[in-house]
Amino acid sequence: MKTTGLNFRHLYFFWMVAKEGSVTRAAERLGLAVQTVSMQLALLEQSVGKQLLEPQGRRLAPTEAGRVALSYCDQIFLLGDQLQDALEETDTGKMRLTVGISDSLPKLIAFRLLEATQQMGQQVKLVCLEDEFESLLADLALNKLDVVLTDRAVRPGGGLRVFSHLLGESGMQLFGVPRLVRKVRRNFPASLDGAPLLLPTRNNALRGRIDAWLVQHGVRPDVVGEFEDNAMLNTFGRNGLGLFFAPSALAHDIQEQFGAVLAGDAPELREQFYAISNERKIKHPAVEAILTAVHSGPFAVAP
Template sequence: MAKRPVTFDAEALRSFVTGIELGSFVLAADRLGRSTSAVSAQLKKLEQQAGTELVQKSGRHLMPTERGEVMLSFARRILSLNDEASAALLASTLCGSLNVGMQEDFGETLLPAILGTFTRAHPQVQVSASITRNRQLLDGIRHNEFDLAVCWQADDAPLFPSSQSLGRVPLRWVGPQNFPLSHYLASNEPLPLLVFEAPCLMRSAATAALDRAGISWRIAFTSRSLSGIWAAMSAGLGVTLRTDFGKPESLQILEELPAAGDIGVSLHQSETPPGEAATHLKEAIIDFFTATILTVNK
């Protein structure tokens, strides 16, 4: 007779995933609204079900063991399906339409991770997504063309009354594989930059960081789209300053260039009173960025 497969406890899986993503089961307990002892008990239960240790300490943070990494991958998939089923079965009969705007950097993560799940859970809500630059997004919010917009947040730019900060992420220098950076740094030959057309927050941050470090630079390529910058970089034309959001795996982080600080992410909402659909989607976006930014900044 075949051995019955183990049915893993969903709440224990959630505690495990949250603890690993936050690097602390104390933080996980706070996020989940449980006591630390309850979360620890759930982890112990999950390890008993799995028949192996799933977590190990690495300095002040918790890391998955080798078997824990396997469990983490499956746990995320199980919880994703669980939450999608819950949303589909428990959702109210939302209807109407939503217009959402976002920076191109977020397109590959936000569209499938949030909007895909939302539209499957609320099929009667028509969601239109526009990918464009900050100025167009903010203008769209001012004129009520977007219900919600996810933007980069300039340090000196105030939030709208109905908007909020989603956190900050580090700016990183990105370049093609085998880019001869040492040659430019040693020879003082101007570093070729691939940037958006001005005005651009990251373009300004890049040139300011290089100026502070006394590194000469030149604008080698300008583009109206992020895909154009990635294509130019893949062709070896130069480097750029972006974040981890949307960076192609084929490109590398250039640690040798001067630190350029970080940049804020903000969620803007139109002044029109939000309907139930907009409120649900706003909460999903906040949850997604809270978890993602914590992971990026670890």
């Protein structure tokens, strides 16, 4: 069996110095003498036969070889932390599920999708991280996440070996504060011509479908805001900046939590929800519980 000649203590010191940009600051964080950290770093460079750090202004920056090493260190020590957490949780009987949530996915949808994990026989500890779609896919490919919840499928032919699983879908409805809805409720959707509207940005999977729906009905609303983050869009909507679309499956929550009322239905518009995994077949018991729940619930895919 092939074994590595790397000393992982030395590698950890390199990682800390690279993150801090200084041997002195790294030594302070580690509670060690500067000379000790410098010596360990020198031994690592000697063992790999390459310079890993070089002065750059007042900082130490990774060389080309150092950047390669740093990317591996990020994975090694993140997995080490996850291993320690997993081992600690074996004593509590909890199952850990680390979920990446796309910033374009409605937060209420994320809650509804994850709700099933709390009904399992075994207690599930959720670790939820929000980021942009592409960043989450990269973390998933590096095994930093168990699954990604998002509103779009992964495009075929990409370099990442990840797989899309359709969880469910929902029709869309238009909501707004009462004073705005009163102006557009009659003769909807023709009444949207010139009405203030809040939309997701054009990199959102739903945006193209909304634009096509507006063209289909021959209306040109006044787009007063575009938002990458769905939660921010809803915040501006609940405060009366404009009308906004939301999944019909969340109509009750939207009206109760946001004080918004229904302006009209857009049943032709469908928002889809996906679980992205790094395996063709999802094996994590908590994700399987999500799949079972949503396929028979309000997000079930229409035939």
